[in-house]
Amino acid sequence: MDAMQAQAAARGLQGVEAxxxxxxxxxxxxxxxxxxxxxxxxxxQDMAAALEQLRAKARLRVYLTHLVGGHFTDPLIQQVIGRALPTVPDYIYVLNILHRMGLHPELSYLTQENRLAGAPDWDEFARRVAWSMGSLDEAETARLRAWYERATPQQRAGAPMRWAFISWENPHGEHHDAH
Known part of the structure; x- marks a missing residue:
């Protein structure tokens, strides 16, 4: 929000409120x-309600990002540790709901480095994994350490994060009542 406000001010835009x-x-x-x-x-919990909430508040257009692949933590790291985290619904779920709402969204993808990339040493790497997965027990830490010591820098960096960038024109936005 701070970046948006700074950009709006730098461009002299009025009426921008986050x-x-x-x-x-x-x-x-x-x-x-x-x-x-x-x-x-x-x-x-309720994607359809959230999308309707956005739709009801936008006259012209809605923009959102949603995780691609259902994982915030690299599946390889989950496998190494021996603990699978629950997945979240993939972006296709969002597109299906929008289709059911009679909307025709645009889709593109954003890619960013995994949060494990750039960890300078084992301690920082382990801290980042624990931040993502919760605290690790002794056995999980031992498995992760053994893997870390034999992994290449590319493997340690983890798979890139992918986000779906979804947007749609809100053709009936002017007629929606605010809830």
Whole structure:
């Protein structure tokens, strides 16, 4: 939000206001605006309700990002440790709901380095894995350490994170009532 405000100020844009709301929060004070953005925040219990919430608040367009592949933690690291984390619904789920809503979204992909990339040493690598997966027990730490010592720098960096960048015009946005 700070970056958006800084960019708006640098460009002399007026009427730009960033509101930070949880999906479960009351959105009654959120005005209907031209554009609604949900960035890396769409891991929700009720995706259809969240998409409708965005749709109801945007006159012109909605932009969102959603995880590709269902994993925040590299599946290889999960396998090495011996602990599988639950997956989240893939971006196709979002597209299917939008289709059911009668919308025709645009789709592209964003790729970024895995959060494990650039860890300068074992301690930092282990800290990043624990941040992602929760604390590791002795056996998990031993398996990870053994793998780390024989892994190449590319393997240690982990698979890149991929995000679906989904957007759609809101053809009926002017007629939606704010909830």
């Amino acid at each position: 509101l930070h709301r949880a999906w479960e929060d009351d959105w009654s004070d959120v005005p209907v605006c031209d554009i609604a953005v949900a960035s890396r925040s769409t891991t929700v």
